[in-house]
Amino acid sequence: MRRVLCTMAVCQQKFSMLSLTKMISDFKEFKFKSPPSYAELPISENPEYNVPVAVNNFIFSKVPTEPLTGKLHLVCVSEEALTDILDLDPKVADDEDFTNFLAGKYYPEGAYCVSHRYGGYQFGFWADQLGDGRAHILGEYTNSKGETWQPQLKGSGETPYSRFGDGRAVLRSSIREMIASEACYHLGIPTTRAAGLVVSDDHKVWRDKSYSGMAKQERAAVVMRLAPAWYRIGSFEILCRKKEYTLEATFADFVIKHHFPDISLEDEDRYVKLFSEVAHRNLDMVASWQGFGFTHGVLNTDNISLLGLTIDYGPYGFVEHYYDHYVPNSSDDRGRYAYKMQPEILLWNLDKFLEALIPILTEEQIRKARDIQRELEKYVEDKIRIIFNKKLGLTIIEDGDDVLVKDLLGMMQETTADFTGTFRQLAEVKPDELLNTDALKDKWALSKVGKAKRWEQWARRYIQRLSDEQVNENDRIELMNSVNPIYVPRNWILQEAIADAENNKFHKVRHLLEVFKEPYEVNEEAEKLGYSSQLSLWLLVVGRVLRLKVLSRIRTNYRLY
Template sequence: MKRTLSICTVLLKDLRRTMGSTENVNLTTNFKEWKFKSPPNYAQLPINDNPEYNVPVAVNNAVFSKVPTEGLTGNLRLVCLSDDALAEVLDLHPAVAEDPDFIDFVAGKYLPDGGMSVCHRYGGYQFGFWADQLGDGRAHILGEYVNRKSESWQPQLKGSGETPYSRFGDGRAVLRSSVREMIASEACHALGVPTTRAGALVVSDDHLVYRDMHYSGRARQERAAAVLRLAPAWYRLGSLEILHKRKEPELAGRLADFIIENHFKEIDPAEEDRYVKWFSAVAHKNLDMVATWQGTGFTHGVLNTDNVSVLGLTIDYGPYGFMDHYNEHFVPNSSDDMGRYAFNRQPGIIIWNLNKFSEALAPILTEYQIQKIEEIKATLEEYVKNKVLATYLRKLGLNNKIEGDTELVDSLLQLMQDTSADFTMTFRQLGELESAELQDTARLNEKWSLKKLATSGDKWAAWVKRYQDRINKESVPESERRARMCRVNPLYVPRNWIMQEAIADAEKNDFEKVRFLLQVLRKPYDVNAEAEARGFSAEPPSWAYGIKLSCSS
């Protein structure tokens, strides 16, 4: 283990020497000096300004509602922050964590100059059924920030109080779900998954809310928390769907034009077929995203249309899960009784959601444009199938697609499922061995996940032979194959059992495990001695395999 892991580490360190660093950039340390762009671009869109902002109401003819945050009360604690997200996105030095104004900002108690707090109106299909108006029930977009790279970002708080879209909720989030969102956002970013980011997490000692975590009828008090989330924009498929259902086509066209002009610069906003090109871009960005999910074993858990970004970003981390042992029917959400959002169904569900999105666009399209979108839709299943295959081939150290590759991948996944081999570590350990060592019993015994695969006997031997032949057909040297695999197959992902332990400590105000986990997952491909000592890449404990999460947060 030590020999092969060190090879991966050296290869990755060499790669990073060629990459830039933000360490020497002049970052803001005094948070009072940090300001939003004023006015934000989204101020150009219709904003409802109802003085009873915290009363659930059906909002019409608006994209946003103007709603102030309701800050957390009581003694506040900074649970953790992402140095990378603060520096890369907001030009903030990690030292701002010591600034009380920054803590108040994350808690929803302080809005910097230029801020405009709004909540977004959208609808959605939940588990296949139209749920009508949903919207930001506990989240506030705070403003627009243009960073040193000329990128526009919209910081958003989750857990910052009631809104017109709260649907009789309390507008709060709790610590356990906030930790999970914080960790997953940053982990997915490091894994190359298109995603929203998370900058910091604050919890109150005294602000308590009631939650029924298991929907058992036994609610308990939990501490309220708030997460600082970051995205270029927060528009979802449901942003257009609500306008379609409420018969607001003029506003739908205005919103579509605004999103195209501000977030899809590759599309000419004056072009007649801009909506067709926009649908194509939204579709392909989301299918590219779901292919990365399939390659990391990530299962979102609640792929309702309101949880799908038009920007193709992973959004709204709830009862998600990273698979331990491979199971194509993996469902992390205890509320998903029918397995609608199972791991293997994610690409198809994204296409189903895109079909609903095309229906929402229909009122602003010509018959010709509707037909053009139908033609695009007819290609999406094959597109994502090829994207997922290409993802798996890269995980196997291969670049070129040839005949028989689908069977090569499918047969490995079936073996993994039959033997309960681990998803993450199977691919990593394949890259830690020479292909000639894949039938060496002594070497396999050092690799706990490959050892499981080898229990299939002749089936494993047959697959190894097929893999070796495939490597030879591409004429890829062993050193190059293994280097490729080290770059795309992580050692560490945010497994539920690891997060459960971190959350249990955090609820006792011990945040060391949360912070350490963020540190490790920032570099998921590098061997971390302390993470190894804590078993982060070892076989998960037996109790880990039964963990499921609910939507309760």
């Protein structure tokens, strides 16, 4: 949740570091580390790489990309991802080799292309082998800061894990992933990154985006994602389910060696500590989601990173007019992955992770892991409590703060007030003015919640709470503005950019990347486009209809387990 304030000194330091780092301006000079660390693990080299098959006793399959065909367009790049992660001068985006790199046509020196095998629970049910059905890890790059990253293409062709899919992604979903990856990073959410996106004019695929049986052709696209590694809870689950226990222990040691250096391989309890680290990182992540109203949409165990990073952006959404059972995924009929359910779902997924580790744990280690697990619910609750207190400008946790937050959210839900706008605008009004309805008139989100019957009572409690903590007004504003953004990737904003991009007009996509570089600062062009403004009446009505549809599907006797 912490926003990094770029002071003049920090900016100068960053500029100095960039000037000392030699940026790669000729893309042909870009090289992967050879061999990559994952070459230590068993890799299948079945030549029938694009035939769906059950893979056993391997962590990866060696699979070449299936490049996009036809006329290509570079939709956008993240200049920060290029420079900070890959040491690339943004000018390389003008190089045809770079576009071909994103399209899966060009392999830099040292490339070792693989797809990862994993399983997972989907909507609470074991789905057996899943894996990278349309993604290829191209290699590993160690940058000038000593960090190792794995560029991965998504939408780059079939693999042994494609099942019934065609190995492709379309432009609209690729834009959503590109924007969300970079926006979440700048908001302060732990996340994978995205380097660039390419689309073909001529390479078409069939998609039924509304699940209505009316499929139509859409243009294929590829997005390049970046992460230190792409391992998931499902990476362990498939090994456990297939009783590949020796390989599971080997894989666990590999993950510890390369990604959890604070855990010693000589430690007998290293797998218990691995469980603890994975659990706490993921709970930190989900706590940050709750603070921004981010709703992932598909929290299956195969979509949970071992590194605690937001991964696999699909039908995600940011809560707009507040509704605690917000469900962005139209296929989630029962609301299993609703906004308010996310912390509980992460705990459920972590229980499945521990189940997968049990074959490589002793009885005593299982007991230790269960002791850790029993503390996790309180841990994530405390994290969320701290985050929401900061959103209200409070730095100390007091009895009754939970009720203060709960009552505010309750009023926001009653009045359909905007989540992001309400918290941001709370910092724009002096506490004493919260009781003055005239002072709220020009605050489109706050004025809405201010119409709730309990508003005056709540405002008096909030004012008293600030007084009890002796919060300095300037400090309150600074803290609140550092954790309550002005801009988030609202669905309607994304849809506008997607609509233009479908006609090869990429300005809005590129502009969104610029806006979300500084989501806490006013952007004049974004303001003209209404990115921090109230939803249109039409969109609000559509949202209410969708909410009623979700409510009608939810069973009152539904249980998470």
